[in-house]
Amino acid sequence: MRQFLLTSVLTGAAILSFTGSGQAGPMEDAKAIVASHQVMPVFSPPGEAFDAKSCMAGKKVLSIPITMTIPFNVELQKGMAAAAKEVGFTYTTWDNQLKVDQWIQGVSQAISQKYDVLDVAGGLNPEVLGPQLSEARAAGLKISTTHLYDVTQEPFKGIDYASKVDFTEAGRLLAAWAYVKTGGKPNVLIVGSSDVLPSTPFVKSIQAELKTLCPECKQKHLDVPVSEWATKIQSGVQSAVLADSSINFVLPIYDSMAQFVVPALRITGSEGTVKIASFNGTPFVLDMVREGHVQMDIGESLGWAGYAAVDNIMRMMCGLPSASKLNVPLLIFDENNIKTAGIPANFNDGYGDAHLEGFRKLWKLK
Structure with a gap:
């Protein structure tokens, strides 16, 4: 609600300042879109609160990113692992170097070691692993994807829950x-x-x-x-x-x-x-914003994204509806705020930490 009100105020102010009335035109519409992504992110619950610790007790999640040679995937996995540690369940990242046989081995590991969830993360298309994922589902595993589909896309039919962006x-x-x-x-x-x-x-x-x-x-x-x-x-x-x-x-x-x-x-x-x-919001590109080579970069905190992805996985395991999208705000970085991203920039500075308190309350950890 706070985010809605703030966005509404910014939008209304933009419209009135440029038109002198409540009648918006293309420029006012565009400025309103921009303004709504220039405020410090606040936490909006993606669904109802639940007792995550009790629900996830004894559960095991294995996540297979497309590769761990890309910093984006490393940081996303760090965020997911940190969230799992707070709740108290087993979380394993399947290290790989962008090879199909390594992905297949990861699925086999999840089945043989009796994991409860197999997560396909960071750009890996689950259709590539169709037969293997069918085998995993037959063995009783739930299948999720993280940071792959757009909100307008229908997931692959072998997926139980998708954390969309x-x-x-x-x-x-x-x-x-x-x-x-x-x-x-x-x-x-x-x-x-x-x-x-x-x-x-x-x-x-x-x-x-x-x-x-x-x-x-x-x-x-x-x-x-x-x-x-x-x-x-x-x-x-x-x-x-x-x-x-x-x-x-x-x-x-x-x-x-x-x-x-x-x-x-x-x-x-x-x-x-x-x-x-x-x-x-890749750090070296944020540095390019600070140096003046790139005018603007839309960032998303991967620490925040990791917590949001784990939230959706737990909702799947706890019998709750899937979140419609990853609860990760999009924030504009330009010359006005780029220094808040760190010097040199990193994946998580500049967004605040509202998600930490927000998810802890949502999961009834405090």
């Missing part, structure tokens, strides 16, 4: 930001990666919001598979900017892409005039 809202926010920062005249290059499961709805949300705000404005989409980021993003951005000198924003949907966008703008002489905004 609001990529769609992140897309709307990126579009609104570009619209506001260009004075309502964005010409946007969206850099996507359709081989990553939530990328399609993510890109579509940017495109749809831009069209709503500015039907006549120009937008282009560059699609680059993850395996080709290092070889295709820079050349693709260079070509697009050289072909259309009026491009004024590049929106790489995952912020690690920015490391290949910046050199492209530098080579074309457009660094500074063409701005970059992205999503994820």
